[in-house]
Amino acid sequence: MAGKKVDLSVDFCVIKFENPFLLSSSPVSNSAEMVAKAFEAGWSGVAYKTLNSDRVRIVHPSPRMNPYHYGSKRLVGLQNVEQISDRSLKDNLLDFLYLKKNYPDKIIISSIMGFSNEEWAYLAKASEDNGADMLELNFSCPHMTIEGSGHKVGQANHLIEKFTETVKKAVSIPVLAKMTPNITDMTEPALFAKQGGADAIAAINTVRGISQIGLDDWTARPKVAGIGAISGTSGPAVKPIGLRFIADLAKCEQLGLPLSGQGGIETWIDALEYLLLGSTTVQVTTGIIHYGYRIVEEMIEGLSDYMVERDIERVADLIGKALPTLQDTDKFDLESQGVASYDLDRCVGCGQCLIVCNDSAGQALEWDSQLRRPRLIEDKCLSCMVCSFVCPVSGLISYKPQPSDWQRRETAVMGEQLEAELKLAAFK
Amino acid sequence: MFVNTSENFTGMTQGFGLDQAVAEAERCLLCHDAPCSKACPADTDPGTFIRKLRLKNVTGAIRTIKENNILGGACGVLCPAARLCEKECCATGIGRPVEIAKIQRFLVEHSWERNFKVFEPAAPNGKSVAVVGSGPAGLSCAAELAKQGCQVTIFEARPEAGGVIRYGVPSYRYDVNFLDHELREIKELGVEIRCNAPIRGAGEAENLLQKGYAAVFVATGLWDAARLNPEVSNVDGLMTSVEYLASLRDEQFEILRNKLKGSTVAVIGGGSVAIDCAESAAKLGAEDVYLVYRRSFVQMPAEEVERIEALAAGVHFLLLNQPVDFVINHHRKIMGLRLVRTRLDAAVGSGRRMPKEIPGSEWVLNADIVIEAIGNQAESGSQNWYPNVAVDRNRLIQADAETRQTSVAGIFAGGDIVRGPALVVDAVNDGKVAAKAILEQLSQQEA
């Protein structure tokens, strides 16, 4: 195993990345001093913290983030009200030059946000002139304190098209459009971006949410001088939303653009899920805020080992591989039914399965209080599997398909004796 | 292969499963500059392998352990981790240390379960190296050299490989099957282990250099037991810890077990080896097992957990008693131990409190079996195997701390034969250190 080598490099908009793992635009990519450390750790590129043109002074609210903890698990989500870069454009561009000089094989994606056609073009050109390999148009920041910016643009399709077109005219490097998830259907704005000339789509930016309300001050967090706000949620809690939007975009044949997935990626498994749903590159912020740049080592090694074990030579052979089986729910074969199956030799006798089956499922378990073991009444089992979700012993409860002639018992009717009192006429 | 089975003499307790290991890894604080990693004598790097497990890079976690410590499984089971890596764990500051050794053991066992192989045989570099002794030090050195392409031959005096971890540590603490897994990995690296192949002739260890081996690593350990009275020999029922523990592991096992059943056993000593002797005798059905020690409980060199486990296994701790002589009948059968009670003098400086015999307090402890476990030493005459290698007055080989090079060029040494009684993890490190120095020397010779 150790001897075999796999190729983690990917081609994304005709640019070669040594691996699919990039920093996303955020505090983790705020300066060259930081990005250099990330490159040393193994990240193949950076979507640099969104540049501003110095037209207005950017000040970050203080404090700017709030963690979403769940029990002993820290940072399952992260709430932030951070603005785009508060550094001067000059300082940021000097940092581009430094990075390009010292890390010529790493890829710099310049994230920009303007307020007018001219400003978008200006930032795009300045980026290209100072070493940016690509651009990422930030149409998606959910909490800019300045009107006419961020996700407001992301929700106005004509602006997306117009600004993308402006940028494309100003530069020759590839252009990504970064989309907000705070809409129902992302393919629509993505198609407008494509119409404007976008070469790829990045998604998702943060999801508008509230992670916590202070119980003493009745104020949402983060609390900025007494004021809370609906703001951007990121981290593992938003991964299902990110995966969903990536899948939507990948499935949209009319779009047909490469994708850069993000939202809740911490491990190689999260990254692989994004790849399997059609991302070519993936981006990370909250995972780094939680664990540091070092997590990329685990992504590289974990993904490599996975590929070696399965004899997959190139990352390209993984991209979109989960899409063919991803169908609308009306494609499900409802004839196919099953039940839960219990390996009771490993049971420790906690009875959580009984509680959830009683209170949220098929009433399909009996409890032997002497032995402290559940007993499954198979023909009452809904195969919803909630018992397996709470069982503390992994793999003890599994799904068992049933033969096609198998019948599930009808749910008990408690009011059988009360038919005389029933007031019901058939629906016509 | 000989396998001993007995209801009382159970195999190793089960280690962590995946869920437990992951839950335990969740408690890790993923420290910057992980202090646990600095505290591991063999640089097994727990800070890294736990982080890898935490970030679902399970194969990487296994690789970290095995690349750093070829006996990572043995160490996970046998290390007194509470005073090594786990002692430095920052999580102690908010509760209790992460159970690092158990996570390590799990990861190694998990690699076997999912048949994940870390190594592939290296391309041969044309160099041959001889290793004398297949204990942890010899195995570690051999594996390290083989990984770099050396052709390594281990010469082992005993019928099977492993040293103390095969012929010393009782099976309820460390299973031979477990050892065989780790041995297989070492053999798969291309290491040849010749058993029943002692290097005992005059100058034989040094002569290996003339037989085409570019370097020799001596790791013969400590296999002579210290004796209360070396004059006394051939007494039925009187044995040394070395003889006793080795019998637990070979064809003598059934005979020994029948002897122990219902008997009264006295074990002399207060170290880990004495505990292994006493606890195993109790587990094998001895009616009464006395651990006879001349100081008190807290002065015993054995690890605290070991002492408590022995107490729980039913061993009677006979503290503050100094054995003075054996009681032997005219059939040359042991009948008991003559003891004198002691009290502890005040400690001098930082030393341990010394026992002082109480005059007139002599008494006899009746015993059917007496096991002497008062220390292991280098075999008498072992210096003749390598006559030009400098040894100290305890016949321990003098080897450089940085390179484990002895006074003879090309001859290296490590493990207990250099350190005196130490730990598996120390032996592993010596093997690594010596291998690195040997490889450096070989590449210099080439240049």
Ligand SMILES: Cc1cc2nc3c(=O)[nH]c(=O)nc-3n(C[C@H](O)[C@H](O)[C@H](O)COP(=O)(O)OP(=O)(O)OC[C@H]3O[C@@H](n4cnc5c(N)ncnc54)[C@H](O)[C@@H]3O)c2cc1C
């Ligand atoms: C009973 C007991 C319990 C222990 N428990 C623990 C524990 O729980 N945890 C821990 O960390 N440490 C423990 N130790 C200490 C640990 O086992 C040793 O520190 C370690 O085994 C030393 O390794 P080594 O390779 O130097 O020597 P050994 O393990 O002694 O191996 C030396 C090998 O060399 C062979 N040999 C000797 N002479 C020759 C020769 N002339 N030619 C060829 N081969 C030869 C021997 O047969 C043996 O196989 C214990 C020790 C004992 C005795």
Ligand SMILES: Cc1cc2nc3c(=O)[nH]c(=O)nc-3n(C[C@H](O)[C@H](O)[C@H](O)COP(=O)(O)O)c2cc1C
């Ligand atoms: C504190 C913070 C600041 C961010 N700033 C920006 C930004 O300036 N520009 C941008 O495009 N995205 C910004 N993002 C969004 C991230 O780039 C990323 O899209 C999002 O957090 C989802 O990924 P994650 O779950 O890996 O964090 C920011 C996120 C956080 C948490």
Ligand code: SF4
């Ligand atoms: S992480 Fe650093 S910058 Fe942020 S609050 Fe702590 S010390 Fe200050």
